[in-house]
Amino acid sequence: EKVLGIEGTAWSLSAAIVGWDKVYAEASNPYIPETGGIHPMVAAQHHATHIGEVIRKVIESGEEFDGVAFSQGPGLGPCLRTVATAARALSLAYDVPLIGVNHCVAHIEVGRWQTGCRDPVTLYVSGANSQVLAFRAGRYRIFGETLDIGIGNALDKFGRFIGLQHPGGPKIEALAREGKNYIHMPYVVKGMDLSFSGMMSAAKEAAAVHPKEDVCFSLQENAFAMLVEVTERAMAHTGKDECLIAGGVGANSRLQQMLDTMCKARGAKFYAPPKKYFGDNGSMIAYTGLLQLKHGMTLPVEDSAVNPCFRPDEVDIPWL
Ligand code: ATP
Numbered sequence: 126e127k128v129l130g131i132e133g134t135a136w137s138l139s140a141a142i143v144g145w146d147k148v149y150a151e152a153s154n155p156y157i158p159e160t161g162g163i164h165p166m167v168a169a170q171h172h173a174t175h176i177g178e179v180i181r182k183v184i185e186s187g188e189e190f191d192g193v194a195f196s197q198g199p200g201l202g203p204c205l206r207t208v209a210t211a212a213r214a215l216s217l218a219y220d221v222p223l224i225g226v227n228h229c230v231a232h233i234e235v236g237r238w239q240t241g242c243r244d245p246v247t248l249y250v251s252g253a254n255s256q257v258l259a260f261r262a263g264r265y266r267i268f269g270e271t272l273d274i275g276i277g278n279a280l281d282k283f284g285r286f287i288g289l290q291h292p293g294g295p296k297i298e299a300l301a302r303e304g305k306n307y308i309h310m311p312y313v314v315k316g317m318d319l320s321f322s323g324m325m326s327a328a329k330e331a332a333a334v335h336p337k338e339d340v341c342f343s344l345q346e347n348a349f350a351m352l353v354e355v356t357e358r359a360m361a362h363t364g365k366d367e368c369l370i371a372g373g374v375g376a377n378s379r380l381q382q383m384l385d386t387m388c389k390a391r392g393a394k395f396y397a398p399p400k401k402y403f404g405d406n407g408s409m410i411a412y413t414g415l416l417q418l419k420h421g422m423t424l425p426v427e428d429s430a431v432n433p434c435f436r437p438d439e440v441d442i443p444w445l
């Protein structure tokens with residue numbers, strides 16, 4: 126059994142054919158803006174231009190597939206619609222079921238697949254999203270999340286402000302390693318939720334008077350401590366002893382280190398997938414498609430509209 130999956134919620138355009146044992150084929154053509162951030166219409170135009178070649182590459186691997194999965198949301202509307210159109214056409218042409226996948230659920234499932242953890246509290250940190258999730262009563266419930274911007278977008282915006290090319294996250298990580306002095310930043314945890322916008326303003330102000338290495342260091346220490354605090358509280362509340370990191374910002378080694386320290390202190394285990402599975406990729410959509418296909422979670426073409434605000438707790442998780 127194999128599924129062809131297509132991801133294209135924002136910058137990443139990627140297709141893969143995945144079976145239960147491994148990734149059989151994968152091809153990508155990411156949209157990387159030369160200046161500024163991700164413009165939804167320009168990203169969608171990029172996807173429309175390159176989706177044919179990306180899909181052709183995985184099909185030319187000669188692998189067969191029993192379903193076509195696509196990222197149905199959340200994401201940028203124009204990008205989602207471009208990918209969904211291609212997926213519907215493939216499903217009809219090859220006469221295989223169409224599977225709509227929630228992008229956040231896919232980040233969790235590929236992490237569980239790649240690390241072997243079973244029932245974790247997941248810290249999902251990407252550009253647009255910052256959520257703490259855990260399985261309870263049939264679904265991944267959101268225990269805490271950002272009230273304004275995602276941590277990735279916050280880092281990218283600050284990066285642009287100090288002249289770094291998009292995406293700023295990895296470059297800020299490198300600069301932070303050279304930072305020595307902690308500059309006070311607003312630490313905003315409200316119950317189980319987080320807010321990063323005040324911290325962003327403070328970082329921009331600090332950048333005018335402090336070395337950028339120190340500001341990057343302080344930004345990371347502050348934001349990651351907030352994320353780890355909420356993750357730990359979700360673990361204490363649910364009694365779970367596994368912690369999984371997912372999403373593009375999860376590639377950050379300082380964040381991983383802080384989560385690992387927190388887990389060790391409470392006798393829990395920290396799981397991080399191989400680096401390539403943090404950011405958006407077609408394999409995570411294909412693998413989640415495989416799980417859904419097994420449980421009959423497919424879509425008729427006429428009922429396969431995308432959902433830019435699709436939340437993970439709208440999806441039944443019968444396989445856990
Ligand atoms: P989503 O739709 O899930 O929000 P996304 O489109 O933001 O996904 P991802 O690939 O999951 O895409 O995440 C991209 C984000 O990850 C960017 O904001 C980028 O700066 C950030 N990022 C990547 N590597 C690092 C790193 N080493 N440290 C911090 N942030 C990073």
Ligand code: FE2
Nearest residue numbers: 251372404405
């Ligand atoms: Fe993502």
